[in-house]
Amino acid sequence: MQMSEPSPVVLVVDDEIQIRRFLRTGFELNGFVVHEAATGAEAIRAATLRPIDVAIVDLGLPDMDGSEVVERIRSWSNVPIIVLSVRSSEAQKVQLLEAGADDYIVKPFGMAELLARVRVSLRRQSRAASGEPTVVVGPLIIDLAARAVMLNGQRLTLTPKEYRLLQVLAQHAGNVVTHQHLLKEVWGSIHVHDTHYLRIFVRKLRQKIEPTPDMPRILLTELGVGYRLAQSADADNGVPVSP
Amino acid sequence: MQKSPILPGLRGQLPGIVYTLGLVGLVTVALYWILAVTGLTHGSALYLIPVLIAAVRWGMIPSIVAAFCGIVASAFFFFEPRFSLQIKDPHEVLNLILFTFTAIVVSQLATRLKHELEVARQREVDLSDLYAFSRRLAVAFDVSDIHAAIEDHLAAVMQRKVYLFGAQRDGAHRAGAGIPQQVISVVEALTAGSTENSGGHVVTSDSGEAWLVRAVSPKNREFGVIAINLGRTSTENRELLRSRVDAVLADATATLERLGVSRAISEARMRSQTEQLREALIGSVSHELRTPLASILGAATVLSSAPALAHESKLRALVQGVHDEAERLNGDIQNLLDASRISSDGVKPHLEWADPADILHSTLRSCQRRLADRVIALELPQDLPMVRIDAVLVQQALVQIIDNAVKYSQAGSRIAITGESRDGMLLLSVRDAGAGLSEAEKATIFNRFVRGERHALTTSGSGLGLWIASAFVTANGGQVNAISEGPGLGTTLTIELPAVQTAVPQLETDADE
Secondary structure (H helix, E strand, C coil), X not given: CCCCCCCCEEEEECCCHHHHHHHHXXXXXXXXXXXXXXXXXXXHHHHHHCCCCEEEEECCCCCCCHHHHHHHHHCCCCCCEEEEECCCCHHHHHHHHHXXXXXXXXXXXXXXXXXXXXXXXXXXXXXXXXXXXXXXXXCEEEECCCCEEEECCEECCCCHHHHHHHHHHHHCCCCEEEHHHHXXXXXXXXXXXXXXXXXXXXXXXXXXXXXCCCCCCCEEEECCCEEEECCCCCHHHCCCEEC | CCCCCCXXXXXXXXXXXXHHHHHHHHHHHHHHHHHHHHCCCCCHHHHHHHHHHHHHHCCHHHHHHHHHHHHHHHHHHHCCCCCCCCCCCHHHHHHHHHHHHHHHHHHHHHHHHHHHHHHHXXXXXXXXXXXXXXXXXXXXXXXXXXXXXXXXXXXXXXXXXXXXXXXXCCHHHHHHHCCCHHHHHHHHHHHHCCCCCCCCEEEECCCCCEEEEEECCCCCHXXXXXXXXXXXXXXXXXXXXXXXXXXXXXXXXXXXXXXXXXXXXXXXXXXXXXXXXXXXXXXXXXXXXXXXXXHHHHXXXXXXXXXXXXXXHHHHHXXXXXXXXXXXXXXXXXXXXXXXXXXXXXXXXXXXXXXXXXXXXXXXXXCCCCXXXXXXXXXXXXXXXXXXXXXXXXXXXXXXXXXXXXXXXXXXXXXXXXXXEECCEEEEEEEECCCCCCHHHHHHCCXXXXXXXXXXXXXXXXXXHHHHHHHHHHHCCCEEEEEECCCCCCEEEEEEEECCHHHCCCCCCCCCC
16 A cells, blocks of 8 residues: 555454454554454444444354344445455355455455455445546456457457456456356346356356466456456466466 | 965966967968968978977966977978878978977976076075165164064065064054964964974964964074964965075075174164264364464464564564464364365255366466466366356365375476366366375275375375365265376376256347347
């Protein structure tokens, strides 16, 4: 974070003091102001009392379900919410994302990973506020205003449905978008369970927008949850593959 | 078997004889036509066909009928003078004698063959019944389960009503089931041990039905006493059934004794209780360990990037050590959690259409760090079929398999990952150039807590990985196979999943574009 901007405020909601402690240190070292809450009720109170820029919400709170906290905050605020989840609960992740969470991260996680998620959400928020129309992922440029997609400077021809799919992902650039959400946005609500539509279109879309469709680095799969447009097409998104 | 006892032999033969006559008629017509068309004169050997068929299908009597009818028909239709039973040519008389002799020998042989076949088939049915019986015994939990199993087995094999009276079973209680009083009293005498029992007792009830009452095993009273309703049969037939009961019971008691049934029951019960306790313990301990571990890992990542440590490379290395060890511990805990999930409530796959390429890509992404010092070759055809599976489970299985490949191969070696569609199956293979497998290792690598013994000193792990992988793939209706040319020659582990291509719902066309 650039220090010239006002420090972003993060609300950390977790009942484990040790987790809150390392999150506080990690965020403060990276220029954030940290508020803490140990319960769902405290979290909702903290979110109403002071303006916050992003909330980190643990799922296992003692007093209420994580998804309830997300829904309650979402009812008046569109502050980015990142959920701390555990593995092997894809259905729960989807439910939280549908309830309004922006993204999730699986425990245990590293600070760098969480910071990357937080920055993506903050960037998205500021892009939405400023009306910035382009999303850049490595060699891929998506101009949402002109409805144009360029790869390495070359304009791509996408079918309307392919463009719509990419557009929804670009609007959430860097964040995961659930299968259900994509299906609803692209094919309409009666098709929210037809995940095979999505698979086939993602395959086609990757052939067009990925520099190496064999090893996608731009349109990433979050198994059991959805898809994510990478924030940058760097090597972190895949393994170098020898022929 | 429960037909009228009056002349069961002849009445049973009747349909066979009728068919045989039909066959002889058919051959006669065919022969008549053949001789007319070809101008040949000798063709009566064709009558051997009905003789053979009758002997094999319906037995001795129909085949003799066939032979006799064949002779008569030959004499009547084909030998001069025609349409009379007289035969002019002595040559043809000789032919006929030869035919008769051949027909009798052939029908004898064929009948014997039929009998042997029937015996073999009966033996096979008995064996499969016995197998089903022992399988049922293996899952029996208490004495009444075992008694029910014996009862059902005997009823299935004998095709008759069978009642079993165990040591605790009250004879009076069972009287309601339509068992005559005479039978009950013999049963009670046998149960009490006051009557000598060898081949059992045949009791005839007031209604004229014969009942066979005998102990299941003369040696072991625990197994109880049975009463079999033989129905109204001749004394001869009764003896036949009785020897059959003896044979079945001998097999059954041998099975019971071999399994050491009563001891096995109590052992099984104790085993399952300790197993459950152990699983619950592993589950809850692992769960409790996860939270502090998340704090340790998180704190280590904060520390390692802290400005205060920027110039303290030794301290940073220490922190990295904390991080790596915690991560390894986390992997082990995750495996224990997966294992307890598999054994406690089983894996319930969440089936959805998935693109195999998605699974491979996301696996590679999550194995990125571990694969950093291996050369990865990815072979992924464009047209892999969509599969209806739990992609998350398959990915976790694949991660375990890749972990295993990394663990047993050298840095810098090649790991090839292949997706392939063949014979309605989707195959995802991981081939390493590592330690390979011996024949013995091949047989056990998917077992729980099995680790490569040749590598016990150089690698670590719980020995759960491939067991988990195999359980996750099995839950998706597939299987994991291991192929290796031998120790030192690398290993290929393949996940095989059913890919029902035709079942993919039709995609709405993109025509609206």
